[in-house]
Amino acid sequence: MKVRAAYRLPDDKHRAIERLVRLEWLNLVLRISIVAVMYFALGNSQAMKAGWYEDILSLLPAIMFLLVVRFRDRTPNERYPYGYQRLTIIAFLAASVALLMMGGFLLVDSLIKLVSMEHPTIGVIELFGHSIWMGWVMIAALAYSVVIPLTLGFFQERLAEQVHEKTVYADAKMSKADWMTGLAAAIGVLGVGAGWWWADALAGALISLDIISDGFKNLREAVGDTLDRHPRFTAKTEPSPLPEELAARLRAMPWVKHAEVRLREEGHVFSGEAFVVPHSDDNLTHNIAEATRALNHHDWRLYEIVITPLPGVGPR
Amino acid sequence: MVTHGARRLLWLACLALLLVGPGCRYPRDVEGTLDRVRGGVLHVGVTENPPWVVRGDPPAGVEVDLAREIAAALDARVRWHWGAQSELIAALEQRQIDLVIGGLRDNPALTKQVALTKPYAKLPAGVGFPAGAGKAPPDNLDGQTVHVPRVNHLADPLHDEGARVVPFDGPPPTGQALGGAHWWLRARGLTVGPWVLRTERHVMAVPKGENAWLALVQRHLNGVDDLPARLADASRAYPDGQGGESQ
Structure with a gap:
């Protein structure tokens, strides 16, 4: 495993x-x-x-x-x-x-x-x-x-x-x-x-x-x-904006056409998945590896983000 | 800011109640026993248990004297009510009487029903030996024969020490090792061995929630500093007393 x-x-x-x-x-x-x-x-x-x-x-x-x-x-x-x-x-x-x-x-x-x-x-x-x-x-x-x-x-x-x-x-x-x-x-x-x-x-x-x-x-x-509810910051009762931040960061990458992120809390750290629709398949594995590294260093609370590429249409 | 306000509130509340407190005597009774007894009648439930309570009209004994002193301090007359301990405790639970005495000892079952004073006497019980010429008590109780009153609570601890327990009925045998409260053994002229097999914690009982009344009784008991002398006198006056058999 x-x-x-x-x-x-x-x-x-x-x-x-x-x-x-x-x-x-x-x-x-x-x-x-x-x-x-x-x-x-x-x-x-x-x-x-x-x-x-x-x-x-x-x-x-x-x-x-x-x-x-x-x-x-x-x-x-x-x-x-x-x-x-x-x-x-x-x-x-x-x-x-x-x-x-x-x-x-x-x-x-x-x-x-x-x-x-x-x-x-x-x-x-x-x-x-x-x-x-x-x-x-x-x-x-x-x-x-x-x-x-x-x-x-x-x-x-x-x-x-x-x-x-x-x-x-x-x-x-x-x-x-x-x-x-x-x-x-x-x-x-x-x-x-x-x-x-x-x-x-x-x-x-x-x-x-x-x-x-x-x-x-x-x-x-x-x-x-x-139940893996939408993560919250310690001191706040409102949901954390972290998933949207990460999605925005992905969308800002030139090879990304569309992106969405889902996070869960694992004790004091966050983990989750990102779903990405690329403009093209060129250089895809390299791009995903780069983006994964970038996301995982975005915030110290992030433990592991897995990026999944999706074809053509929107991720939902 | 919240914590600061909270702390101030706490102090204010304490201060307010402190100011109210001394003005109207603190603590107070829930049912006003102390106010009723003062200058009135003190109803005391008594169970025969020499030398604490000795049957007679009027009754006598160490605790009877204590109850009289409390009544005198309150300018109250005493009415004595004889009964079995279980009857008296039930009456006390329902606030029909004000005080129960009779060599009561501290125990958790009683605490559920009534309010007990703190022990005003903690009397060690052990083994006494006849004071023969040059004879010292043995080093341990293993194999020793110890005579105890038939109604006793020392048999188990004596067995644990390895002693042979022989119960007696009637007056204690002379010239034998006896088990009992240290003061009682001394009063019989025995040399008391170093063992404390049980500690008899003597208390009085009042109704639950009568905190001013309880405090007054407790303060009087705390002020008694000549208990050994009282016990010695009582054991001379009532030689049958076996010391603390209350059950």
């Missing part, structure tokens, strides 16, 4: 990836510390429980990125002639399903607590010789769990955009939106302190809805990638 050549990142992008890997390690370590801190402050609060599960799930994107980045640059081989680029998409799909399921579970759990009118108990603990209401400890833990992703999310977003890492970009977006779930949990805890038994479970339900919506957004994105 014809095996693809390995994909090679340009040097500056390679350095950016290395920076991103370091950032994601830092992200992973800090997020594990958040999970630990939240665990010790959990108590019987439903809102805290929901927040904690969300913190655990938010380890997934970092872990998956760090795993995938290690394996996806393996050279394509007889067994996997298209290479391993799509690992990213598989990881993304798995993470989104995990989010959806956990969100659903937490929503049901919170609703049961609401319906059964369960009165949450938040007790008192001894800290440094003082009796402190556990609610204050919970809020301190929540503040910690909000500030770190908010700060890291800012750097993640910038770096991920540079290297077209969708998983990290989606993670950064979620981290930056996490302050809302933190605030909801804090209000839930404070509400319990004010004697409103429903505040906690309601906050828990809101947080689960947020987890579900994150899961749904990611799932839609992952399914779109799997």
Whole structure:
């Protein structure tokens, strides 16, 4: 079988990836510390429980990125002639399903607590010789769990955009939106302190809805990638103009009468086909080889474009 | 810009609730137990379990004294309600009584039904040996015969240590190695071996969601610093007490 050549990142992008890997390690370590801190402050609060599960799930994107980045640059081989680029998409799909399921579970759990009118108990603990209401400890833990992703999310977003890492970009977006779930949990805890038994479970339900919506957004994105939807740039929701750019470039070549291009996303890179109607068959193989080289160097995200010549009429 | 605004919103929300908080006592009860008990009646469910709760009219014991102190601090009268632990816990779940005592120990099944205080006493249980002339406790429990009360929770850990477990009914046999809480073994004049087979974590139970009431009980328990002396007194006053049999 014809095996693809390995994909090679340009040097500056390679350095950016290395920076991103370091950032994601830092992200992973800090997020594990958040999970630990939240665990010790959990108590019987439903809102805290929901927040904690969300913190655990938010380890997934970092872990998956760090795993995938290690394996996806393996050279394509007889067994996997298209290479391993799509690992990213598989990881993304798995993470989104995990989010959806956990969100659903937490929503049901919170609703049961609401319906059964369960009165949450938040007790008192001894800290440094003082009796402190556990609610204050919970809020301190929540503040910690909000500030770190908010700060890291800012750097993640910038770096991920540079290297077209969708998983990290989606993670950064979620981290930056996490302050809302933190605030909801804090209000839930404070509400319990004010004697409103429903505040906690309601906050828990809101947080689960947020987890579900994150899961749904990611799932839609992952399914779109799997279905080879029209490629999009990381930071944008509109389709990328890259296929039209490539087609225009082909049409500008003197031997080309008509051309159209079709692209798909393979993780962080694009591949696809170009269909070309030449003016004549003279020198055709040479022309196609030249054009292929030109297209593949058009943008760093392009992995492999295959050009197919078509006779006479339009390509459709 | 978004993150800046978000952070400010978070601080504003915290600040607002901080300001409201101390003004109206924080945390508060969902069902207002503390307000009702203060200057009124404290309904306490009691299960016999010496030396924590000793049957009598009025009841006595370490936890009975603690409950009296809490009531006194609130200027409240105490009504005692005798019952099996399962009955009392069910009544507490439905907020018919305010407090359940009787040598309760921390366990996850109880936490599902009611709110437990943090353990106010963590009492190690192990093995005590008769203090003979020049006799020291053995190095390990392997092959040792240990007598334990029929109702005990040390049989499994003792088996694990290789000890031969002999249950007794009635008063403990003299001149034998006994298993039990360290304080109880000491009160019987035994030399306590270095093993901690179980730690008995003693708690009290209040209704769920009564966070002000729970906090008050907890603060009182945290303030008790003479528990060993109380236990020693209690075990002298009620010599049948076997220490922490609550199930």
